[in-house]
Amino acid sequence: MKKPPVPKTTGTELSGRVARVAPADAPKRATKRGSTSPKSASRSAGSVTPRLRERKKDATRRALVKVANQRFHSKGFEATTIDEICSDAGVSRRTFFRYFASKDALAFPNRAERLEHFLDLLEGAPETESALTSMRRIAQIFAREYAANRDQLIAQQRLISSTPSLIAREHDIDRDWENAMARAFSRRLVRGRDDDLRAHILAGAVIGVIRATMRHWFEMDGRVDLGKLGSQALDALQDGFLPMATAVRRT
Amino acid sequence: MKKPPVPKTTGTELSGRVARVAPADAPKRATKRGSTSPKSASRSAGSVTPRLRERKKDATRRALVKVANQRFHSKGFEATTIDEICSDAGVSRRTFFRYFASKDALAFPNRAERLEHFLDLLEGAPETESALTSMRRIAQIFAREYAANRDQLIAQQRLISSTPSLIAREHDIDRDWENAMARAFSRRLVRGRDDDLRAHILAGAVIGVIRATMRHWFEMDGRVDLGKLGSQALDALQDGFLPMATAVRRT
């Protein structure tokens, strides 16, 4: 009771804002091999990829995601404590936070990978292609990919949609995509004033349209053709929502 | 040490999910006078607004927002403790949470009022007006209002933009607006299949465009005409981003 011994210094204020323990949440990045990672390069040779250590880390990470999602789906996200997840995975609480920056992060495994994929596609688009055409093409690629993982994505989305804090995280992710898109568009547009603004406006519109489309797809439990849906949505965007914007009471 | 006496039942699991203490975060709602509030109407006459109790509550709320923002701006959002805010405002911790559902909520005073205002305008729009025309008109109204509070809004935005958790909350608010918009559009569109989807797509695009516009305005420290900016952005949306979508390298 009373007071715990001593809070170290004065505590309560101006605590250092350093915290360089382990940022976590970094994408695995590996898998793609090569990459000339500086490592420590103590001597030189090696390169037989003996990273038996990496294997273990990866296994732990996967285990955490797996047991966590089991609990999440059976008793809900908020009702699941990190302690439970840790004991299921046979890992200590402290270790958990070395793998994931937060409990939320568990619900978005491969957040980083997906964005990276999107970026690759976006940056790999031919210079001569218009922004909206690129998006149309890329949307088809993702539509196929999403359709292939339909059930898993729907389960994941159901969890997210029913958890306020996860909804917020999802919006963060949308913003990442939007910013990535804006950057790519900006490079593509006529070089001149206001390009940054115009690129952001276009990106904002595209992301908004795509989000609405995804939302609909999820609400239909993925029983509609996502590719066609996305295509139509981008059509609507491209012709200025004519049927919607003007018609108030079509015949 | 050891263990605290008794955690009540078994604790740790299946704790009731009721929590009907005080949702907080409700808009003041008053101020508009009249409104035939049922109150208790004990006698009849009066009408001198004797709610001395309401005054105090309002004062407490304002005080909390005020002292909180002082601290937020001087030492940052995350570094500020709710305890500090409470002692500054002369209120207990427990009371704080009866006024605000979370620390985040402090950074968005009148979140509810603004949305309500938007909803009123949206629902009060003439039936014969197209969705985009309504938005254009409403955007002008908000542009004027924002311009009038420029300095305060910019300070607020600076705080939000520099705090991840507040950015997330801001996105929640955007979503509220988007949903409100979608609902209004849906009522306005041709009644038929897919209206909900189409309304959401349009709303998503509009919100995206508006967000990008606001972002730019804030980045320019409000030194540009927000009304004109919004108007141009909606123009771009309405003609399908023709100059952006097609031109890859204008002459």
Place this chain on the structure above:
DNA sequence: GGGAATTTGGCACTGAGTGGCACTTTGCCG
């Protein structure tokens, strides 16, 4: 002034997230 309805404060408790340190494992040498 008296009694009911609110409002408030204090207390105890849960759960997320962090820092520090000691201990174990793994990779890498000579």
Place this chain on the structure above:
DNA sequence: CGGCAAAGTGCCACTCAGTGCCAAATTCCC
């Protein structure tokens, strides 16, 4: 093989947000 450094892990203590509960204070209304 034995030893060494670095990376990974476990444990403990601590801070802080948020909530339930109940008693004390305040306000309202007669």
